[in-house]
Amino acid sequence: MTRAAAPACTEAGLPDPARMTGETMARVAKALGHPARIRILQQLDRCIPSVAGQIMDDSGLAQSTVSEHLRILREADVLFARKDGPRTWYCVRRSVLHAFARALEDLALEPVLRHHPG
Amino acid sequence: MTRAAAPACTEAGLPDPARMTGETMARVAKALGHPARIRILQQLDRCIPSVAGQIMDDSGLAQSTVSEHLRILREADVLFARKDGPRTWYCVRRSVLHAFARALEDLALEPVLRHHPG
DNA sequence: TTCACAAATCGGCGAATGCCGATAGAGGCG
DNA sequence: CGCCTCTATCGGCATTCGCCGATTTGTGAA
Secondary structure (H helix, E strand, O other), X not given: OOOOOOOOOOOOOOOOOOOOOHHHHHHHHHHHOOHHHHHHHHHOOOOEOOHHHHHHHHHOOOHHHHHXXXXXXXXXXXXXXXXXXXXXXXXXXXXXXXXXXXXXXXHHOOHHHOOOOO | OOOOOOOOOOOOOOOOOOOOOHHHHHXXXXXXXXXXXXXXXXXOOOOEOXXXXXXXXXXXXXXXXXXXXXXXXXXOOOEEEEEEOOEEEEEXXXXXXXXXXHHHHHHHOOHHHOOOOO
């Protein structure tokens, strides 16, 4: 473990999208719609410093490509970036993934059992 | 309700992907990554005949475009198509959506709480 | 200031996507 | 048979995506 200790990187204060709209669902799904980005999320199960370089080593992708994938995940609110010096700590916004999963479960429910707001 | 009665359209016999691979997750997510396709799924909460025409009316998209969206969802195993005469019944493969949602919840879990096979 | 390093951004390329109108194929009905 | 309805597929076009090497930006260290 040559890796520096990761700073606390909770999601406290970040907005938890309560009822996800179809637009938001599509936006998140699109961001998740690439194997490299799923792999990134699987590696990012905790805050890791110098992610781009780390992931580049593992995936064989160029640094710029990994940075692009990270940007896409960040813009879809799936990742949260925290700059600390010359490097960037990334962490998964678990609440967003969770809300998305819940919205999907809702779609997968039988209509008669489906949760309706109000 | 000018609509004909939909036939039974369960998923019996369809494979339920137990542990979804990252590749499969990305494939499903990509198929879900468009607002029109999310809307289609929301409308398809039960089996509906003549879906393409129905969705075309609601969305303003051309018939060929809707057919394309349906194909993408079908090829990602999110929809199940059953031909009956000149029309096609579509239904949501709830088990696939469910498995995908479960895989996402797994990603959203804290690492220490995560389910591991075996 | 100068250097080194991590990360983001730029420019460009080929491939894929989203959309449409037009066409083709399958089936029911006269 | 011909005609109509519904759906799938084709051709084409503009846009976006994924990837790369090269460059720029931001930060800390010497």
